[in-house]
Amino acid sequence: MLIDRYAYGNRWREIHPVVKGTLAGLGLAASLAAATPLVPLLVMALMGGAAVGAAGIPLRVYLRLLLVPAGFLLAGVAGLAFSCSGGDLLIGTVPGLQLPVFASGAGLNRAALVLARSGGAVASLYLLALTTPLTEIVGLLRRLKVPHLLLELMVLAYRQLFACLELARDISVAQQARLGHATAGNRLRSLAALGANLIVRSQWRARQLHRGLLARGFEDELCWLEPERSLPARHLILAVLSGGSLLLLALLVRG
Amino acid sequence: MNAILEVKAVDFCYADGTPALRALDLAFARGRRTALLGRNGAGKSTLLTLLNGIERPSRGQVLCAGRPLRYDRAGLRELRRRVGLVFQDPDSQLFSASVREDVSFGPLNLGLGKDEVRRRVEQALATVGLTDRAERPTHALSYGEKKRACLAGVLAMDPEVLILDEPAAGLDPAMTARLVPLLDRLHDEGRTVIVATHDVDFAVAWADEICVLHAGTLAFHGESRDHAGLCRVLAALELGVPVVFELFAALQRRGVVRGAEPPRSRAELLARLADPE
Numbered sequence A: 001m002l003i004d005r006y007a008y009g010n011r012w013r014e015i016h017p018v019v020k021g022t023l024a025g026l027g028l029a030a031s032l033a034a035a036t037p038l039v040p041l042l043v044m045a046l047m048g049g050a051a052v053g054a055a056g057i058p059l060r061v062y063l064r065l066l067l068v069p070a071g072f073l074l075a076g077v078a079g080l081a082f083s084c085s086g087g088d089l090l091i092g093t094v095p096g097l098q099l100p101v102f103a104s105g106a107g108l109n110r111a112a113l114v115l116a117r118s119g120g121a122v123a124s125l126y127l128l129a130l131t132t133p134l135t136e137i138v139g140l141l142r143r144l145k146v147p148h149l150l151l152e153l154m155v156l157a158y159r160q161l162f163a164c165l166e167l168a169r170d171i172s173v174a175q176q177a178r179l180g181h182a183t184a185g186n187r188l189r190s191l192a193a194l195g196a197n198l199i200v201r202s203q204w205r206a207r208q209l210h211r212g213l214l215a216r217g218f219e220d221e222l223c224w225l226e227p228e229r230s231l232p233a234r235h236l237i238l239a240v241l242s243g244g245s246l247l248l249l250a251l252l253v254r255g
Numbered sequence B: 001m002n003a004i005l006e007v008k009a010v011d012f013c014y015a016d017g018t019p020a021l022r023a024l025d026l027a028f029a030r031g032r033r034t035a036l037l038g039r040n041g042a043g044k045s046t047l048l049t050l051l052n053g054i055e056r057p058s059r060g061q062v063l064c065a066g067r068p069l070r071y072d073r074a075g076l077r078e079l080r081r082r083v084g085l086v087f088q089d090p091d092s093q094l095f096s097a098s099v100r101e102d103v104s105f106g107p108l109n110l111g112l113g114k115d116e117v118r119r120r121v122e123q124a125l126a127t128v129g130l131t132d133r134a135e136r137p138t139h140a141l142s143y144g145e146k147k148r149a150c151l152a153g154v155l156a157m158d159p160e161v162l163i164l165d166e167p168a169a170g171l172d173p174a175m176t177a178r179l180v181p182l183l184d185r186l187h188d189e190g191r192t193v194i195v196a197t198h199d200v201d202f203a204v205a206w207a208d209e210i211c212v213l214h215a216g217t218l219a220f221h222g223e224s225r226d227h228a229g230l231c232r233v234l235a236a237l238e239l240g241v242p243v244v245f246e247l248f249a250a251l252q253r254r255g256v257v258r259g260a261e262p263p264r265s266r267a268e269l270l271a272r273l274a275d276p277e
Helices: A002-008 A016-033 A038-055 A059-081 A107-131 A132-144 A149-178 A184-215 A233-252 B044-051 B072-081 B100-107 B114-128 B143-155 B173-188 B200-204 B227-236 B243-253 B266-275
Strands: A089-094 A097-103 B003-013 B019-029 B033-038 B059-065 B083-086 B159-164 B191-194 B210-215 B217-223
Touching: A002 A059, A002 A107, A016 A038, A016 A107, A016 A132, A016 A233, A038 A107, A038 A233, A059 A107, A097 B044, A107 A233, A132 A149, A149 A233, A184 B072, A184 B210, B003 B044, B003 B191, B019 B044, B019 B191, B019 B210, B033 B044, B033 B200, B044 B083, B044 B159, B044 B191, B072 B083, B083 B143, B100 B114, B100 B143, B114 B143, B114 B173, B143 B191, B173 B191, B173 B200, B200 B227, B200 B243, B210 B227, B243 B266
Parallel strands: B033 B191, B033 B210, B083 B159, B159 B191
Antiparallel strands: A089 A097, B003 B019, B003 B059, B210 B217
């Protein structure tokens, strides 16, 4: 869990989550409000620069993490850029189907805008996710009055994700030790057994966890203390100024 | 005897009908250190969850300070304030993302103010030696650290009775060695401490009283000084006789050490060997 590791160990760790949340939120708003790719590109540069330059996330790690959403994005915008039902320029046919593929200036522009907007939004959220542990993000969401039930689910899912991964790893190692991965057939069977066991064990684990919570006086609400961080006005002003100016720019530059 | 916790004629069956405890009568004395021994499946963990009100007996009664447990919300809250249970598997207890948050869960449930909760959390973390790990995510802790975090989570609730299920299981020797002084310190602060364990050497060295469960019934309950009675039961149930007792008996036969009372720990035996008087 790469993101988690950096969230706990980066140079922006001690910066108040409200500051990081403000910056990321304004970046997100600016990207979504933009009418041209210019502002989202600026947002990407600012957020990427902050994550890599200021918070100290290694550039290689950052780019690798960007690959995941980039894959989804490229697949998504391909549909916008190219069309099979007509356009300015015929660029080829789908082999074997006799399906023509067209590109159009308008389509390419739309695709570029969507790509840039999404990139800016992803970079904004990555800045928050890579510099702020989940617990503090939850604290931030609580200030924003997100329903408690949702936050509890986030925390439990987060914790159980690691417990489940650990369990899956253990089972898989135990299967390998008994030649469970020796042939393709074995691998498939092992995978099926792993899945089935994970479900049963997760249910068992959930029950155990519930007992553990009851033992410490759980009634109907999960509660915990949040870490206290100082909130220097300087940081907040800087975040509002930089994010705000981008948002302003996005609202002013209308194509 | 002044019993803080007591089970009277308790039967407990699992949902599938398997009996775990049968007509069990047992009282835990206030302010004492009690070790609970027994083979796997003897009913130790089940008994502990009954004492904390997690499970209810199928028949019979559980009493805290002489009063039968009430299983309504207020009754359970009061019970869990007084009786803290630390589970064997730390993953059934840790739910929160960071150590400090997890430890704050219990005291917040007691309805304490934030400042008091903060004070208790820091104190509990210091007691188990996890202050420098407080900000870590719980999944990044070692097994021993997880176990200590669980203990801190219960200590922060400041219970009069502290119940630990296999606190040393899975710990390395250094951590196990540190556990005894820690438990003693918690006991010296006036707590009743009950520990379920498989480690008979630990039990005789640490406990004032020993209970041995076998197949859901009480096979032995007495002072840990009562080595003759205890050894008979331990041998019969194949739980293993404490090493110091065996060594002492052998050395006594050869006339190397004197005295009728066997030492309770390896350190005590070595001290007696070094200074026979």
